Amino acid sequence: MWNRDGNILIISALVMPVLIGMAALVTEYGAALVQQADNQRVADLSAYAGALAYNANKSTDQMTATAVGVAVLNGVDAANVQVSLVASPRTTGVNAVSVSINTYRTLFLARVLNDRQQLQIYANSVAEVGAQPQTPGCMLALDGTQTGVTLSGGTSISAPKCTVSSNNTVTVPCGTSISAIGVNYNSAAAPSQPCNGITGPNGAAAVITKKSTPDPLAGNAAVTAAVARFSTVAALSATTAPSAPTNTTGTNIDFAWDQTATMNAAAAAGCTASWSQPTWTFSCGSKTTINLGTVTIGGGINLNFALNGAATTTYNFAGDFTTSATTNFGPGIYNFTKTLTTAGTTTFKTGTYNFGKQVTTGGTTTFGAGTFNFTKGLTTGGGATTTFGAGTFKIGRSDTACSGSGQVSICNTSTLTFGGPSVFELPGGYTNTGGSTLVFGSGTTNSYKIGPGSNGDAITIGGGSTTIMADATGASSVFQVVGNVNGGGGGSCFVVSAAAQHDISGNFIGSGAILLGAGVYTVDGYFALGGNGGGSANCNGSTISVSGASVTLVLSGKAKSSSGSCNGYVFCVAAGYSNIVLTAPQSGATAKLAVIGPTATTNTGGATFAEGGSNAQISGAFYFPYGPIVMNGGSSVLGSKTDSSKCLQMIGSRITLSGGTAAASECIAAPSTSASSKVSLVQ
Structure with a gap:
């Protein structure tokens, strides 16, 4: 009688790999399918969240952080998540967020059949960020008959949150670059970029679209209003020079060392002149109008002119007024028909000053606050300090x-x-x-x-x-x-x-x-x-x-x-x-x-x-x-x-x-x- 124990051993040896393979297929690969479905769910959530973030602020950094954050909250290690901004596989000229998740499952039973140690479990999801706005973005060449956007000599354009557009060509030779969320062109040929100088933000694939781009500011109300102002500016005319005082006569006074002549001249004008070497003091009390001709202050002589006079008194000077030393004027209304020339130190108090000819100041000249009408200009002398209130x-x-x-x-x-x-x-x-x-x-x-x-x-x-x-x-x-x-x-x-x-x-x-x-x-x-x-x-x-x-x-x-x-x-x-x-x-x-x-x-x-x-x-x-x-x-x-x-x-x-x-x-x-x-x- 035959002994069949050996047959059972042989059959068992032949059947065992099949049994182990079936067990591996059911347990390990079945579990991997479950994990792959879970990874796909997480990838969908992450891509959707990343697209929402990018749609809100056009920031790829925020997009990545949001997508990875959602994956981590769902139990996926951040190192296993890859996020990128890509061209939408469905809509031309539209961006999308791609999220890939790669995880690995250790194999035990399947090792009997081959030397694979781990099983890669991959999931990918792409979420479109919505229709791209029809804006021209941040850099736009409008004229379709000109050269569009042209770069050379190491130039770069960095526009990570907007679009570079041309209604003709876009030329990006080697050594130059454009980084933007999109590049629009409207020429027969696609943008020239022999060294692939056009990229999306952070090195992502560029979204390059053939389209015509309108002027975003055509008809803009603010631009229209600003330009309309030119009619007002063109109608401006230069201001009118003040009229010169008309007084033509008055008493001449020379404030000099000859005291008698100076005092007599002051009296003839209805005023007084007193002397305290080296200073003359001229006073007219509360009189309404004083008419003077040519006034000269001699070398080395100082003059105090109506320091305590009334602010309502009018002083008319029909001739030149020339001072070379220290001269101090009180308040009042001063009408200088001809030239006023100052040297040394000259001080005016608050008042109204009307000058018929050019005024030239030298030394230190100080005017108080008031109304000043210079018919023929104001010139300051070299080295002079002139101050007005x-x-x-x-x-x-x-x-x-x-x-x-x-x-x-x-x-x-x-x-x-x-x-x-x-x-x-x-x-x-x-x-x-x-x-x-x-x-x-x-x-x-x-x-x-x-x-x-x-x-x-x-x-x-x-x-x-x-x-x-x-x-x-x-x-x-x-x-x-x-x-x-x-x-x-x-x-x-x-x-x-x-x-x-x-x-x-x-x-x-x-x-x-x-x-x-x-x-x-x-x-x-x-x-x-x-x-x-x-x-x-x-x-x-x-x-x-x-x-x-x-x-x-x-x-x-x-x-x-x-x-x-x-x-x-x-x-x-x-x-x-x-x-x-x-x-x-x-x-x-x-x-x-x-x-x-x-x-x-x-x-x-x-x-x-x-x-x-x-x-x-x-x-x-x-x-x-x-x-x-x-x-x-x-x-x-x-x-x-x-x-x-x-x-x-x-x-x-x-x-x-x-x-x-x-x-x-x-x-x-x-x-x-x-x-x-x-x-x-x-x-």
């Missing part, structure tokens, strides 16, 4: 030229200070010559009406000078300039007053440090910095080039610069102008509008940052719909370095960047271009 100053144009800048209302060659708040009407403009100091007013309720000098410049700033215009923010304050603002002196400091509205019928030119007070600057011409050289200087306690907070520049482009690399442009930053800080208002009529260029279709004046005009921080929309925006020569333009809520939005007919960097984010979108908040799982 608060008042109303109406100063006509002089008959003689001021330091090569033509005939002006104020020619300052030393130190001249006006107290305030004051009202200034200067139909002939003013010149602050090299190395001089000129201070207009104090406080906040000053007012300015400034016309042109004989050379067309309303304001002329000499090299190394300091010019300070106190604020004009009162209810009745105005800031009106007819003529060019020529801050042409390198090393100078020019502080422009804050005002709700700065109306400038002319061009704004700078070569030194310029501190722009808050407000809208409506410039019926061009705005150019550094076309003739110059750059940073010490101004108002710190070294700056150009600085302006809550400032909007509105430029008509009626004229274009003809200087150096600024030639042909409406807005120019060149030469040594680095570290420019220009911040648009965050609220009000021109909120987030930094620079508005020409909006007439026939005006192609553009903007340039050239020749080392670097590290510009322009926060706000930079809008030149019919003119190019060009950066070269190492220039760079950034949004605010300290406030992430601020932005830089560049809109031009074309955008050409070479040898620099631009960092941008959207400021103002078209009214109907808000993004959809809808989020959906698509894979």
